[in-house]
Amino acid sequence: MYRARGRLAGGLCLGAALLLSGCASYSQRFDAIEAQLAAGNPSAALQALEKDHGGSRRDEVLYQLNRALLLRMQGEYRQSNEALEQAKRLIDELDAVSVSEQTGSLTVNDTLKSYIGTDFERALLHVYAALNYLQLGQPDEARVEILQLDVLLKLQADGEGDGYTEDAFARYLSGLVFEQLGEWSDAMIAYRRAYQDYRKYRQYFGVEPPRSLGLALLRMAEHLGLKEELRQYRKAFAIEQWTPLPALREKGEVVLIIGTGLAPSKREESTAILAPEVGGMVRVSLPRYETRPQPVGKVRLLVGEAREAAELVEDIDAIAIKTLQAEMPAITARALARAVVKYRAAREAGKHDQGLGLLVNIAGFISEQADTRSWSTLPQRIYLARRFLPPGRHDISVRLLGRAGQVLAQKQFTGVAIEAGDKVYLSWRWIPPRLGGR
Amino acid sequence: MLPKTAKTLWVLLLTVVLAACATKVERIDVEEVRDLSGNWNDTDSRLVSEEMIRDVLSRPWLNRYVRSHDGKPPVVIVGEVRNLSHEHINVNTFIADMERALINSGNVEVVASSSERGEVRGERKDQDLNAREDTRKAMGQEIGADFMLKGTINTIVDAEGKKQVKYYQVDLTLISLADNRKVWVGQKKIKKFVDKRSLRF
Numbered sequence A: 001m002y003r004a005r006g007r008l009a010g011g012l013c014l015g016a017a018l019l020l021s022g023c024a025s026y027s028q029r030f031d032a033i034e035a036q037l038a039a040g041n042p043s044a045a046l047q048a049l050e051k052d053h054g055g056s057r058r059d060e061v062l063y064q065l066n067r068a069l070l071l072r073m074q075g076e077y078r079q080s081n082e083a084l085e086q087a088k089r090l091i092d093e094l095d096a097v098s099v100s101e102q103t104g105s106l107t108v109n110d111t112l113k114s115y116i117g118t119d120f121e122r123a124l125l126h127v128y129a130a131l132n133y134l135q136l137g138q139p140d141e142a143r144v145e146i147l148q149l150d151v152l153l154k155l156q157a158d159g160e161g162d163g164y165t166e167d168a169f170a171r172y173l174s175g176l177v178f179e180q181l182g183e184w185s186d187a188m189i190a191y192r193r194a195y196q197d198y199r200k201y202r203q204y205f206g207v208e209p210p211r212s213l214g215l216a217l218l219r220m221a222e223h224l225g226l227k228e229e230l231r232q233y234r235k236a237f238a239i240e241q242w243t244p245l246p247a248l249r250e251k252g253e254v255v256l257i258i259g260t261g262l263a264p265s266k267r268e269e270s271t272a273i274l275a276p277e278v279g280g281m282v283r284v285s286l287p288r289y290e291t292r293p294q295p296v297g298k299v300r301l302l303v304g305e306a307r308e309a310a311e312l313v314e315d316i317d318a319i320a321i322k323t324l325q326a327e328m329p330a331i332t333a334r335a336l337a338r339a340v341v342k343y344r345a346a347r348e349a350g351k352h353d354q355g356l357g358l359l360v361n362i363a364g365f366i367s368e369q370a371d372t373r374s375w376s377t378l379p380q381r382i383y384l385a386r387r388f389l390p391p392g393r394h395d396i397s398v399r400l401l402g403r404a405g406q407v408l409a410q411k412q413f414t415g416v417a418i419e420a421g422d423k424v425y426l427s428w429r430w431i432p433p434r435l436g437g438r
Numbered sequence B: 001m002l003p004k005t006a007k008t009l010w011v012l013l014l015t016v017v018l019a020a021c022a023t024k025v026e027r028i029d030v031e032e033v034r035d036l037s038g039n040w041n042d043t044d045s046r047l048v049s050e051e052m053i054r055d056v057l058s059r060p061w062l063n064r065y066v067r068s069h070d071g072k073p074p075v076v077i078v079g080e081v082r083n084l085s086h087e088h089i090n091v092n093t094f095i096a097d098m099e100r101a102l103i104n105s106g107n108v109e110v111v112a113s114s115s116e117r118g119e120v121r122g123e124r125k126d127q128d129l130n131a132r133e134d135t136r137k138a139m140g141q142e143i144g145a146d147f148m149l150k151g152t153i154n155t156i157v158d159a160e161g162k163k164q165v166k167y168y169q170v171d172l173t174l175i176s177l178a179d180n181r182k183v184w185v186g187q188k189k190i191k192k193f194v195d196k197r198s199l200r201f
Helices: A001-022 A032-039 A042-052 A055-072 A079-092 A099-107 A118-135 A139-156 A166-181 A185-206 A211-223 A227-237 A315-354 A354-367 B004-021 B042-057 B059-067 B091-105 B114-130
Strands: A254-261 A265-275 A280-291 A296-303 A306-315 A380-390 A392-402 A406-418 A423-430 B075-084 B107-110 B147-160 B161-177 B182-195
Touching: A001 B091, A032 A042, A042 A055, A042 A079, A055 A079, A055 A118, A055 A423, A079 A354, A099 A315, A118 A139, A118 A166, A118 A315, A118 A423, A139 B004, A139 B075, A139 B147, A166 A185, A166 A211, A166 A306, A166 A380, A166 A423, A185 A211, A185 A315, A211 A227, A211 A423, A227 A280, A227 B147, A254 A296, A254 A392, A254 A406, A265 B147, A280 A315, A296 A380, A296 B042, A306 A315, A315 A380, A315 B059, A380 A392, A392 A423, B042 B091, B042 B161, B059 B182, B075 B091
Parallel strands: A254 A423, B075 B107, B075 B147
Antiparallel strands: A254 A380, A265 A280, A296 A306, A296 A392, A306 A380, A392 A406, B147 B161, B161 B182
16 A cells, blocks of 8 residues: 555656656747847747746746847837836745745755846846836836835845945936936936946956946036045046036937847756665756857947947846856755755655655656746846937937957937937847857 | 544645635725735825815915905916836826815816817817807917916835835925915825735745
8 A cells, every 4th residue: 555655656756857857947948039039030039938938927027027128129118117017016026935935946946936036137127117218208207216226226235245236237327317307416326326336346247437427427526516526536537528517408418228149048057976875866956157259349329420439337247147156055055955855755765665766766856957047138238328419310320349340230320309408318239140159 | 544633634725725716806995995015006196185185275375365366266287296206106196186176175276287288279179170150169268377286206215124114205386377486385294114024835
């Protein structure tokens, strides 16, 4: 009787394990979507994403995040924000520690946990929502996102510790929004914070504080009469000349945000260890980031005869890798704990029935899977260019140059209407036709 | 054979699980306060607008105006209420609530806001061409407002872990269009403590 029931349990375990392994890892399933993106076809990528999404609640946040960026690529800013709002609501709901999911992650694998995004992904969620609102011409709504972002960043790590603790680009964008709404002191606070964060970025991710931020800091410090700070920024950025704020208010500004490539994707790396006591193997699977080649050397903004360099403001490659590094000890500890649990289960089962022991062992082996979920439609890098222009219509073009100076791609914005004292946000997402890295 | 208590437990668990699956609908009164997420909701919008309009109509500016204008009630236009808060608040319902409270009081007259006027003017233009002459409404006969009501919704959020204190402040000002005088300034504050759950099944 006992034996028969034991066998049944073993069979069930095996079935469950086969079911789990039947679906390929998340990042593998994402390859089809990436192929569509590389072919320059975001709407087909969106279709592929919707087809792939089986309504699993555990991956729902990720689905909405990816959907939002694919919609944004097609210029559907309103729908993109609806998806981001849904993601926000879900994250809020799923943020509580789940007892069943924790048990699952400690006994089966990490993909049984609901995905709620890493710190930087959650910050970028608000950044993209704000950008969508800005491009819809709703700066007040963008301001709401900026305030939510501020609460989030304050909760995250309070700027203490190594690596990614604050988002410099998010702070820079906050400054831009406040500046647009004429809230000078809030703009100054945000720019100042961005500068502090960029100094950390320089140390950890090799991203320099952008010169355009330096100019913004100088203008704000001068306008608010902060003499000591003005002196400091002049020295730090080695800028001697700038146009004061009142003079610039007679002009309009174009802010260009360029996302290039795709964020790194997570891959699984497994190690199998022979465990002779159970007559089987024990497997430990861990995630690892795989970056893609980064072909962009320079980004240039061209208005008439004038040229402006777009500056690197966020290196998502570097941030993602650093974030995973920081999480690795916990992920490894969970994987080892799982290996022990699975090994013990197999040994116990083996004591009663050798065949059953083997079955449990195989089930444990197959069900071991690394969590390869990440917001993969994010760009690899974000560049930003700001240029003040006289009111009127302007033709603006952007040129992406390769490392050897060759033109990779070009985009033209014709007849962009600029009004005095206002900002116009333009965006472009470029994904190289050959993503490579496989 | 399972012992009896274990069996009962199983049945209980199954009932709970099954009950959680069914969609439940329950009608509630519009006036009933039910806070779910702690965000700005219909109750806040209604309470604030009602209270503030009651306040604005009970202040001396109204009597003073009526006395100096031979008993004619003032004409008010509701301008922009800017959302400077942490949430995407639908300001339109708030504005609609205020307009309703103002009009229903009977003490002031309210004219259409700038966004509504466009459509009305379009209709008048259309009447000019298509309506019978005796029913046609002439252009240039609109009533200019005497006062504009405008304001902001602000929040301060203090968060630590799963706990949040949200403080809303709604400021409204009534400005005389003739000379920029502020004849009334109103303020309403709401404070909420939100403690999010830290555990789920």
